[in-house]
Amino acid sequence: MSRLIVISNRVSAATGGATGAQGGLSVALTSALRESGGLWFGWSGNVTEEFSGQISFHREDGVTTATVDLEEQDVEEYYNGYANRTLWPLFHYRVDLAEYRRGFADGYQRTNERFAETVFPLIEPDDMVWVQDYHMIPLGQELRKRGCDNRIGFFLHTPWPPRRLLLTLPEASDLVATLFAYDVIGFHTDEWLQSFVEFVVFESGGVYEDGILKLEGRQIRLIICPIGIDSDEFATLATGKTAQQTFRQMRESANGRAMIVGVDRLDYSKGLEERFLGYERFLVESPEERKEVFLLQIAPPSRGTVESYKRIRSTLEGLSGRINGAHADLDWVPIRYVNQGYPRAVLAGVYRAARIALVTPIRDGMNLVAKEFVAAQDPEDPGVLILSRFAGAAVQLTEALLINPYSAEEMADAIRTALAMPKAERIRRWQAMFEVVCQQDVLWWRVRFTDALTQGHGT
Incomplete structure (x- = not known):
């Protein structure tokens, strides 16, 4: 060759x-x-x-x-x-x-x-x-x-x-x-x-x-x-020692609450500001459910010398602080905002422990986080993917809950739908997406x- x-x-x-x-x-x-x-x-x-x-x-x-x-x-x-x-x-x-x-x-x-x-x-x-x-x-x-x-x-x-x-x-x-x-x-x-x-x-x-x-x-x-993605390799990572340890750590930390996860490089194209506002809309509109969930947002910084990246970091720090200040209680913080990256084996465990993934870029060529989340799920009890229709991945992962990331109402509605989704429907949607992720790896x-x-x- x-x-x-x-x-x-x-x-x-x-x-x-x-x-x-x-x-x-x-x-x-x-x-x-x-x-x-x-x-x-x-x-x-x-x-x-x-x-x-x-x-x-x-x-x-x-x-x-x-x-x-x-x-x-x-x-x-x-x-x-x-x-x-x-x-x-x-x-x-x-x-x-x-x-x-x-x-x-x-x-x-x-x-x-x-x-x-x-x-x-x-x-x-x-x-x-x-x-x-x-x-x-x-x-x-x-x-x-x-x-x-x-x-x-x-x-x-x-x-x-x-x-x-x-x-x-x-x-x-x-x-x-x-x-x-x-x-x-x-x-x-x-x-x-x-x-x-x-x-x-x-x-x-x-x-x-x-x-x-x-x-x-x-x-x-x-x-x-x-x-x-390398679907076989990532699915194997999700059942490995490091991922399982992370899974147990996250479930224990959740204390019975459903975890919503976002994993994105700190970039204005990822729709993080819109995501926080959509999640806040859910907290305001669903007072009976809000303390049953929390959002873990992992956002390692990038391109720190570019002014627009400095601005997005400052905006998100302010926004997460405001939301937590307005909605947190003695035993619950609605947003855990983390500015560092983690190895893929650790992320696989985080994905597997999450009930919902929020992948909501305002524009993205593909977005492999969506595919990694699908590959990491437990086939018997998979989580739900909420995906921006403006990500390239939306063309393939049609069984995700597709949303307009600019609409806080759509995002809040999708979170409620995902939390209430019966296990049979979660499995059906996951199986269809996992087949695509495996076939077109x-x-x-x-x-x-x-x-x-x-x-x-x-x-």
Whole structure:
């Protein structure tokens, strides 16, 4: 088989001894790299005074990683700037938070050129290259400029915004045009794919037919390829020693109350403020039930140097304090708000102990927490998933209680429905979702994309 070269902003190869602490993407890509004898390339996370292109190689458990350090200016303009202050909010429909600065765009382009210049000598003629996510949209074009004629694929892990929103980005058409250097582009859902097609067709004069998008003599194959989790591995984690210990700890801590759980990176796209307000609406409208439940919200901080992330953290701290101050009693606090992350084995135990999961992003490319919650449940007594209809996962997990996260009333109603749901209905809904999670897992996602990349070659 062809060797696989994975290129992403950060490298996170899973090792045999620490798989339980790794994300599903890492597990899937590591497996593919091990099978093909491939290479994972990206930023080391370290800063250097002057970019040299020096590569640090590391090989462990059959997987080779190659990383480079970036200059402080690169990190500020490429990563903190264009990636996380321009593209991330825009791709999640938050035009009000997007910052459009020429320096950000220049740094984004310069850093992608540096990535291409560094990784190109490592690519052999028969290699298959798979670029990950919005950090590296122009990378394929930069590799082509340097003479790379390998099959190159791109997968977008975020939503793709509607045409009118994307037009707020300066030189949006130029950025989109760089994607035609790829042979295959994968999206989580048809909605994101169709938004991309609409922009190219109506703004650039492209033609779309039979899954092939053509523009000015070039073409790319577009596929819907929703990412999954390693369902077998996560279900096993949920019955392991660490998870069971956590399960008992959470049940004892709950003291007979039903636990509602939310697990999200601290990010405005996750709908945490709306979630707290929806939960508060439930507390106000259901005085007879409110002391029978509590919300555990786990929200590890991220991107702390970006001002919008500082604001969301401050807002949530204030909101949780106000709700607890208004509704708590001597023996009960309605919200347990925790700003730290936990290993996956611990989270599996938390999910299994929860009666309800609130997964309510205002916009999300997929959302793997929803799938992890399903995989972790006890088949004899599963919990209920309340899921935003604006998450990519809602397309697959149709037996969840789907809600509009902007509506506090809908969220409060869904919490009441979930608490009252008979066991037979909970089992039926869970079985349907678990079947999807198992059938379209992370290995299915990886094979589906690499098969398409093997077969489809743009011209």
